[in-house]
Amino acid sequence: MKELRNKVAVVGVGTTLFGRLPGNDPYDLGIMALKSALEDSALKMSDIDGLIVSRIPDYQRFAEITGIDPRFAMVTPGQGRMSGASIAMGVNAIISGQAKVVALVYGNNGRSAGAQYGGEGDSYGGGGVGPWFPYGMTSPGAAHAIMFQRHMHQFGTTSEQLAAVSVAFRKHALLNPNAVMKTPVTVEDHQASRFIAEPLHILDYCLINDGGVAIILTAADRAKDFPKPPVYIRAHGQATQLKGSSLPPENYWFEPMQKIAADIYRMADVTREDLDALMIYDNFSPTVLFSLEGFGFCKQGESGDFVQDGRLELGGQYPSNTDGGHLSNSYMQGWALNVEAVRQLRGENGPRQVKGARLIQYMCAAPLTSSIIYGSDPQ
Numbered sequence: 001m002k003e004l005r006n007k008v009a010v011v012g013v014g015t016t017l018f019g020r021l022p023g024n025d026p027y028d029l030g031i032m033a034l035k036s037a038l039e040d041s042a043l044k045m046s047d048i049d050g051l052i053v054s055r056i057p058d059y060q061r062f063a064e065i066t067g068i069d070p071r072f073a074m075v076t077p078g079q080g081r082m083s084g085a086s087i088a089m090g091v092n093a094i095i096s097g098q099a100k101v102v103a104l105v106y107g108n109n110g111r112s113a114g115a116q117y118g119g120e121g122d123s124y125g126g127g128g129v130g131p132w133f134p135y136g137m138t139s140p141g142a143a144h145a146i147m148f149q150r151h152m153h154q155f156g157t158t159s160e161q162l163a164a165v166s167v168a169f170r171k172h173a174l175l176n177p178n179a180v181m182k183t184p185v186t187v188e189d190h191q192a193s194r195f196i197a198e199p200l201h202i203l204d205y206c207l208i209n210d211g212g213v214a215i216i217l218t219a220a221d222r223a224k225d226f227p228k229p230p231v232y233i234r235a236h237g238q239a240t241q242l243k244g245s246s247l248p249p250e251n252y253w254f255e256p257m258q259k260i261a262a263d264i265y266r267m268a269d270v271t272r273e274d275l276d277a278l279m280i281y282d283n284f285s286p287t288v289l290f291s292l293e294g295f296g297f298c299k300q301g302e303s304g305d306f307v308q309d310g311r312l313e314l315g316g317q318y319p320s321n322t323d324g325g326h327l328s329n330s331y332m333q334g335w336a337l338n339v340e341a342v343r344q345l346r347g348e349n350g351p352r353q354v355k356g357a358r359l360i361q362y363m364c365a366a367p368l369t370s371s372i373i374y375g376s377d378p379q
Contacts, residue, residue, distance in 0.1 A: 279361070
């Protein structure tokens with residue numbers, strides 16, 4: 001697996017503003033982000049010969065609008081777990097010779113369209129009538145609430161401990177001029193906020209918004225010719241837990257994360273202690289705790305203690321979701337977190353910059369679990 005290390009690099013990234021952006025459909029938002037990424041990389045539409053779109057309904061229509069005529073093209077499901085998997089597909093397309101320049105494009109007008117995250121009108125991949133509906137779990141939020149309830153019962157984790165996640169990411173959002181949330185929060189604010197699905201408060205939930213994200217990949221041996229410092233994909237991994245996945249897992253997806261961890265650090269030739277920052281998929285704040293345990297940053301059941309005392313904040317051991325994450329920047333279903341990793345490794349983030357950042361891991365705990373380790377060093 002080490003022979004795949006640093007074979008592909010990110011040479012361009014782009015994002016739109018996030019929030020309520022009326023009058024824009026997913027195609028519009030994706031095109032805006034892609035144009036930003038092309039400007040970032042000094043490439044043209046005609047240079048793209050690989051295209052992967054997500055939450056954009058049709059790759060064919062997107063290519064037609066933009067004038068791209070790729071050799072390799074696909075649309076991936078609109079679930080957030082697919083962001084890491086889509087990037088891995090792009091990496092593999094380049095390594096296998098199917099494409100030289102792959103554009104990954106995400107566009108989502110969920111807020112303007114009034115999209116629901118739960119219930120029969122859910123358009124975020126967890127809806128439709130499921131076997132859990134008779135028990136009141138009509139949304140992914142309810143599923144995560146019962147998972148965290150189990151974690152509390154099993155390990156003694158508390159809601160006050162969980163609040164440290166929301167507080168840390170909000171602090172980072174206050175340093176990000178483009179983040180949606182601009183008001184500081186404290187543990188006390190978290191505890192006083194209303195319940196959505198007990199024991200989860202509204203501050204434990206991600207922010208559905210409109211926005212677009214684009215990432216451009218190419219072979220590492222070409223990457224040095226681009227204007228911005230390349231960011232190399234040192235390793236990527238994926239594992240699933242799909243059997244029985246219509247119901248909340250009793251193991252918090254621990255086993256698939258352990259499988260990835262067993263491979264990805266070896267593939268990247270790094271240890272957890274080498275990492276300068278983490279980008280943790282935070283659709284709901286308990287997912288952060290589950291991820292830290294699953295990828296081995298702490299023992300199972302110890303994540304509540306682990307996230308205390310600013311460990312996930314800038315200046316802490318593992319500054320995480322430095323753009324504010326899904327909880328305080330915007331819910332771009334993992335895509336913006338990957339862009340944040342790239343910008344951190346380029347040193348572009350001003351007051352929220354992790355000093356000397358060289359290695360950053362993205363991780364997503366879900367029925368389809370994925371992780372990517374990014375690095376600034378081509379070796």
